[in-house]
Amino acid sequence: MTNRPATIPPPPVRRAAGLFAGLALGLAVLAGCSSQGASTDCGLDACTVTFERGVDASATILGVEAKLVGAEGDQVTVEVAGEQLTLTTGQQATEAGGFAVTLDSVTDQQVKIRVSRNPGN
Template sequence: MTRRLATVAAALAIGLGALTACSSDNVTCSTSACTVTFDRGVDAESKVLGIKVKLISVDNGNVKVDVGGTTVSVPVDGSAEAQGFTIAVQSVTDSNVVVRVTKN
């Protein structure tokens, strides 16, 4: 019985850890990655996996993102690395930018 309670407690802790890795409604997370939907035209930022990620600009098919103080330029449908994370741009529309942040 004690082993079963410990297993359930561990599973709940892991599940809650994944949920608390994200800071806002525009974010969906698993244990090692988060998908962030940034609204364009506003000061868009989120804290995910313990790091602040901010949309800076979109220009000629490249998205500039600040990841924990490091600015990276990521091509649409491409990826780049910064601060121990892989940043991948999944889509860009007139209204939003979808970025996936994965811990390396």
Template sequence: MISAKTRLLLAAPLLALALGTVSACSSENTDCALTTGTCTVTFDRGVDAKASVLGVDAQLVEATDTTVTVNIGGKNVTVPLDGQEQSGDFNIRVKSITPDNVILEISTGVTVTE
């Protein structure tokens, strides 16, 4: 069993990277919860929408009424509305698709507890 202190020490490099990328995000609306390794990203549609999230670049490739294709870390992944897909170490979930924007939740699956 790994103690909370050990988990925190193991997650420290990820947290440092996440802190750096939160301050270096593109103009897209990005909100990260560092304790859960989860970021919510709002991409504007109809523009070259990109964001730097959790140490990787994420770019909106295409959005329909029911699916979103996002390039994360150099890999394209298509995710259905209210669905979830995995790309490498990242889980991607589509929270919302509107005519103006797309809201994704991107997470690493790393949880930091005390």
């Protein structure tokens, strides 16, 4: 017969508090973004940013700032990670600061781009 010390499980309140703290931290890491005049939808390695046109629109995503500089027709100028890019709908991804940036859509009201981490960076 082996003598083992008795282990007492943590009280349910402590266990629940630990679970909620872990969930809150996980959501903060996943979100990791803030915006002004824009909305974001982020995962671990990519975010879709929808900028409202006609306002000073920017978002902080994946640790970098993305900003709408201007839009005319199907051509959009954005600044991502300090680099200014001119994008058109359907164009291959353009690199900026270790991120791949594509233009998803342009309407009279909004501009939607996708910013993703480049593999290997």
